[in-house]
Amino acid sequence: MRTRLAHLLRRGGQAGKRPARTLAYAETAAALVIIVGAGLLLQPQNPGFVGVSPHPFWLVVIPVAALHGSPPGYAAGAASALVYLGLTAVQAGSVTNPALLRPDLLLEPVLFLVAGGALGELREAQRRREEALLQRQEELERDLQDLAQRYLASVELARELERRIADQTSTVTTLYEAAKALERLEVEELSPAVLELASSFVDVEACSLYLLRDGRFVLAAGRPENASRPRELDVSGGLPAIVSSERRTATVHELLTEPTPGRLARQPMLMAAPILDTDGEVAGMLVAERMPFLRFTPAATRLFTLLGDWASSAFQRALRFQQTRDRNVEDELTGAYNHAYLLKRAEEEVFRARTYGVPLSLLALRAEDHERIPPVRLPGVLRTLSLVFRHHIRPVDVLGKHAEEGTFLLLLPHLTAGEAEALAEKLRREVEGFGFKPFETDDRTLRLCTGRATFSGAGGARELVEAAVRSLGKGSG
Incomplete structure (x- = not known):
């Protein structure tokens, strides 16, 4: 009034x-x-x-x-x-x-x-x-009305959560561990945790998570893993089109006039929620593919939307951490470039090799049995290896670290496979001749495992790195 x-x-x-x-x-x-x-x-x-x-x-x-x-x-x-x-x-x-x-x-x-x-x-x-x-x-008064509506929705959501917790088949410990997983700072580890929460809280039987990469929504994780689902979302129609254009959760009820159990069972998606970045743009989509008909309620939609908000916050936090980490291109302990920067340099060298036909090789280097080296001695071992590598490489070579702890990557522009293998053998001899004994239980000296990959004209920087890491140990002395 x-x-x-x-x-x-x-x-x-x-x-x-x-x-x-x-x-x-x-x-x-x-x-x-x-x-x-x-x-x-x-x-x-x-x-x-x-x-x-x-x-x-x-x-x-x-x-x-x-x-x-x-x-x-x-x-x-x-x-x-x-x-x-x-x-x-x-x-x-x-x-x-x-x-x-x-x-x-x-x-x-x-x-x-x-x-x-x-x-x-x-x-x-x-x-x-x-x-x-x-x-x-x-x-x-408008704000008050909006707060009242939000309060009523929160009360209803709380009641729904209480009911869910009362009849939840999962234990409280399982839910707690899944929620704690959202605090991880690695983007690759977040996707399974989000799907675990969707299954636990919303009773979703099949779900998937798609992330935006190079302008396309590509499958990042699915539950169950062996279910048939598209590797890429088509955002030209259906629920993905609504989510990408309106940045909100969409359900199949918006597409079906009579959502009967039979028709719902034939739908590839029941719900889709946006994963938003810090600018409010859609950076991914959480998709509910299958769930019991009686569980597909407005309360379930609200829970699914809430889970999408949680996932957005988790991914934003992880991306901020990743960007901050990537800005520091050098590892403080060894002085080698970090993995993200080395990949960037590798992509540049792969482009030159493909364009001008020059050779390009890459070595993967790791201390033999490095997992048995005591943690207190491992930093010293890594610093020693870094010094040895730097002493024997050219100014144009790029020494970096792999994402796996203890593994170095050495990018060698203009070196053929034979020249790269010769350098690997030289580095193995230098490390063994150093006579360093890092092991606690025996008197073995430090030995070096090496892996090599040479660019053949196909694939990219990631494939080159993966090939070198896979061959680790095959060329060790």
């Missing part, structure tokens, strides 16, 4: 200004006519009420300015001043009479004009404050 009243008052304030001002001007003219007429009847020798205090014209100036604001206030003051001066001139018998310029005669009309303008401006400022307060009141 208050909102409607505020709306009507604001509309009245805007649309009714012109008629109100016209009325104010009419009231001013009528009041002046009445006062002047009364003066002519009651005291014809002093129709301008000169010397009368307070002057009757204040009955026009003050009410009009206080009620109608600045334009009518100025008009009332000016009209009163002009009428006063006119009547005074008539009473003096001539407009050129020097007596009309007396300060006591001019003070009154000046006060009419100043007071009318000042009171009008005060009233106008008050009116603007009233309109601002009414608008603020309406905004607060």
Whole structure:
């Protein structure tokens, strides 16, 4: 009721200004006519009420300015001043009479004009404050209604969660571990955790997660893994089109007029929720492919939307961590480039090798039985290996680290397979000749495992790295 009243008052304030001002001007003219007429009847020798205090014209100036604001206030003051001066001139018998310029005669009309303008401006400022307060009141009431709706939705969601927890087949420990998995900072580890929560909380029997890569939504994880599903989402139609364009959760109810159990069972997707990045753009989609018909309720849709929000926050946090980590291109311990930077350099060298036909090789290097090296000695071993490698490579070679702990990658532009193998053999001899004994239980000296891959014209940087890592140990001495 208050909102409607505020709306009507604001509309009245805007649309009714012109008629109100016209009325104010009419009231001013009528009041002046009445006062002047009364003066002519009651005291014809002093129709301008000169010397009368307070002057009757204040009955026009003050009410009009206080009620109608600045334009009518100025008009009332000016009209009163002009009428006063006119009547005074008539009473003096001539407009050129020097007596009309007396300060006591001019003070009154000046006060009419100043007071009318000042009171009008005060009233106008008050009116603007009233309109601002009414608008603020309406905004607060809208916010209150929105909060009330959110509160009701939260209460209903809490009840649904309580019911779910009461009859949940999974244990509290399982749910806790799945939720804790969302705190991981590796993007690759988040996808299975999100699907685990979808299965546990929303009773989804089959679900999948797609992430945006090179402008396409590519399958990142699926549950169960052996289920048949597309490797890439088609966002030109269906639920993916709604999610990508409107950035909200969409259900199959929006596409089917009669969602019977049989028709739902034939649908490839029941629900899809967006995974948003920090800019609010869709960076992925969480898809519910199959769930029991009786569980496919509005409450399940809300839970699925909430899970999408959680997943968005988790992926944003992981991506921020990854970006921060990738900015530090050098490993503090060994001085080697990190894996992300080495991949970037490898992509550049692969492009040159493919374009100009020059050779390109890559070595994977790792201490033999590195997992048996005590943790307190492993940093020293890695620093030693890094120093040995740097001493024997060219300025154009790139030494970096693999994502797997303890593994180095050595990018060798313009080296053939034979030249790369010769360098690997040289590095093995240098490490063995160093005589370093890092093991705690025996006196074995440190040995080096090597793997080699040479670019053949097919594949990319990742394939080159994977090939070198797979061959680790085959070329060790």
